[in-house]
Amino acid sequence: MGLKCEVMGWGRMFWGGPLASYLVYIDVQLIPAERCAKLLNVPVIGAMDDLLCAMDEENTTKQQPCYGDWGSPLMHGDIVYGIVSNIVGCGSANLPSVYTDVYKMVDWIEDKIETFSAGVFYFIDSLVLLAAAFAHLGSFVLFDFV
Structure with missing residues (x-):
């Protein structure tokens, strides 16, 4: 697995659930583009050029950004690596979350x-x-x- 990061946002707490009433933090790890593309069933070349993917593979949590979290930062320490750009999982345990790669943009x-x-x-x-x-x-x- 890759770099451990934190995502924060005010989005839904779970699929179809209420919006957060306080800033929520979740922990995810970056995954390679090849693995992400395979999980999302998209071609690796071109589709993943300016994106990052991350997952929480901890069986007890399976945390992901959800609706309302678009634009939230993907951070490691005080460095922003990505911005929530596509809500893919939001309750699906086996799909990664997708972020715009700030460095490439x-x-x-x-x-x-x-x-x-x-x-x-x-x-x-x-x-x-x-x-x-x-x-x-x-x-x-x-x-x-x-």
């Missing part, structure tokens, strides 16, 4: 942050200019009346 993530940040700054700059224009117009109009 870092360029895309940085691009989105940069794009979003530029948009936010452009919006803020536009508001400042608009406020300055109104202030200038207001003072100009006030000057005309004096």
Whole structure:
């Protein structure tokens, strides 16, 4: 088995069950892409390029992310390795959970942050200019009346 990780989320406690009323942590272990593809009955090449798979094979727990956990982190210590992307198991003891591999997607993530940040700054700059224009117009109009 691979690296032991922790997943946290606010999703359903079990298939068809209630949403968690507190942040729930589960323990899983990464599994090789070949094994994951075989368990999910998908081709290894292409389908698993930017994904990670993990399972809890402990017979007493069989924990997995469930509905409502999309976007939750797959962590080891304080490092995020993946993000819950596909709810496959959620109560099925023999299927792995699937995560987007953060490391392989870092360029895309940085691009989105940069794009979003530029948009936010452009919006803020536009508001400042608009406020300055109104202030200038207001003072100009006030000057005309004096």
